[in-house]
């Protein structure tokens with residue numbers, strides 16, 4: 001369980017988070033939606049400890065995430081970055097196995113990387129390509145393989161379908177859904193893509209004006225008046 005309690009964050013005169021309370025149960029998939037600039041990334045960074053909140057705290061399994069507990073959290077955590085964020089000078093398998101190589105021999109790390117590449121639908125021959133040789137969809141898959149390389153219990157997906165055409169986006173959503181289900185990982189996804197939310201999310205939280213304007217089951221989204229504008233519906 002990951003919990004944010006009363007998170008506040010201000011940059012200069014701008015209040016970005018104005019009291020966020022949010023929890024994600026073990027094995028649950030939460031999608032955080034909201035217009036551009038509403039603080040989704042800042043919220044993610046507060047959870048990761050990259051941005052210190054002005055007030056409030058983040059708990060993991062009931063304990064505040066702090067200098068003592070965060071390293072353990074980060075070891076169990078994987079992330080798919082928005083642009084894939086692959087290291088250009090490393091091969092695909094070296095990217096996927098980046099963390100594994102810190103604690104095991106290359107031959108073992110490479111075997112795991114190839115297994116994870118297969119899981120995301122990429123052939124073993126992909127392993128020795130350089131990131132520059134990949135299409136956008138392949139790079140996203142490699143990013144996904146890296147996110148799951150170390151069998152994380154918590155996975156963050158930052159705009160997983162950005163830059164993909166609808167067909168590739170749908171495949172990535174299906175892959176993410178399958179991976180989250182089969183690993184039982186707790187997932188937090190930041191997205192503008194409602195197709196992603198429908199495919200990936202058990203629950204949805206919408207950020208607006210620094211607060212959670214609505215949260216509920218993904219299946220309840222269409223009936224929520226708070227989401228009508230975001231979903232592009234004309235008010236009745």
Ligand SMILES: Nc1ncnc2c1ncn2[C@@H]1O[C@H](COP(=O)(O)OP(=O)(O)OP(=O)(O)O)[C@@H](O)[C@H]1O
Pocket residue numbers: 011014016034035036037038039040041042043
């Ligand atoms: N380090 C920082 N210093 C100053 N302002 C910041 C900083 N990080 C974020 N902000 C501001 O906080 C606000 C929220 O930014 P954030 O990136 O979290 O939005 P977002 O909801 O993720 O947007 P998008 O969907 O476009 O990625 C923005 O106005 C941004 O300019």
